[in-house]
Amino acid sequence: xxxxxxxxxxxxxxxxxxxxxxxxxxxxxxxxxxxxxxxxxxxxxxxxxxxxxxxxxxxxxxxxxxxxxxxxxxxxxxxxxxxxxxxxxxxxxxxxxxxxxxxxxxxxx
Amino acid sequence: xxxxxxxxxxxxxxxxxxxxxxxxxxxxxxxxxxxxxxxxxxxxxxxxxxxxxxxxxxxxxxxxxxxxxxxxxxxxxxxxxxxxxxxxxxxxxxxxxxxxxxxxxxxxxxxxxxxxxxxxxx
Numbered sequence: 001x002x003x004x005x006x007x008x009x010x011x012x013x014x015x016x017x018x019x020x021x022x023x024x025x026x027x028x029x030x031x032x033x034x035x036x037x038x039x040x041x042x043x044x045x046x047x048x049x050x051x052x053x054x055x056x057x058x059x060x061x062x063x064x065x066x067x068x069x070x071x072x073x074x075x076x077x078x079x080x081x082x083x084x085x086x087x088x089x090x091x092x093x094x095x096x097x098x099x100x101x102x103x104x105x106x107x108x109x
Numbered sequence: 110x111x112x113x114x115x116x117x118x119x120x121x122x123x124x125x126x127x128x129x130x131x132x133x134x135x136x137x138x139x140x141x142x143x144x145x146x147x148x149x150x151x152x153x154x155x156x157x158x159x160x161x162x163x164x165x166x167x168x169x170x171x172x173x174x175x176x177x178x179x180x181x182x183x184x185x186x187x188x189x190x191x192x193x194x195x196x197x198x199x200x201x202x203x204x205x206x207x208x209x210x211x212x213x214x215x216x217x218x219x220x221x222x223x224x225x226x227x228x229x230x231x
């Protein structure tokens with residue numbers, strides 16, 4: 001299985017700042033089939049990014065994704081109060097062994 | 110608007126079988142061409158894909174759970190189900206059903222149920 005390692009574990013920032021979250025894969029993710037989710041307390045994950053860089057429907061343009069191979073990044077350009085949550089990456093390049101990263105908690109400093 | 114709702118016992122005894130249902134409204138499983146998924150979230154293992162089911166009954170399961178899990182689709186009731194046998198405390202968590210964004214076996218998911226919490230304890 002492809003193991004996804006997210007860093008940092010916790011990121012402390014203030015509204016208006018820029019957030020950069022990392023997701024590293026144990027082997028190359030086929031066709032950059034990498035997604036990002038946001039999860040707020042008590043809610044299901046919400047799809048933000050798919051195909052490493054495509055925004056899902058209704059996702060604000062302050063969210064962007066980049067990367068290929070084994071290294072991927074989620075960037076939030078200017079943090080809004082509602083952006084403080086846990087973020088997960090997920091690979092679907094290995095279609096019969098879908099895996100998630102362990103998450104990055106983005107907290108309000 | 111498509112909605113998914115998980116249901117089932119909140120408490121299961123160790124070594125018994127966990128059985129959950131996902132009711133789909135606002136859309137039909139039959140002929141939808143989606144590989145519907147079950148995903149769980151536990152404090153110990155985070156988010157974990159359990160498996161997927163096509164409306165015709167074709168399934169694909171996480172290799173780590175394959176020996177214990179059964180996933181099915183009931184098109185007459187527009188429901189999905191998952192059964193996990195020989196449960197232990199490690200199976201405690203929130204169980205979600207989800208619909209993928211695209212039509213491939215391996216996908217990401219853009220519609221999720223609210224999740225149902227299952228605790229394995231005697």
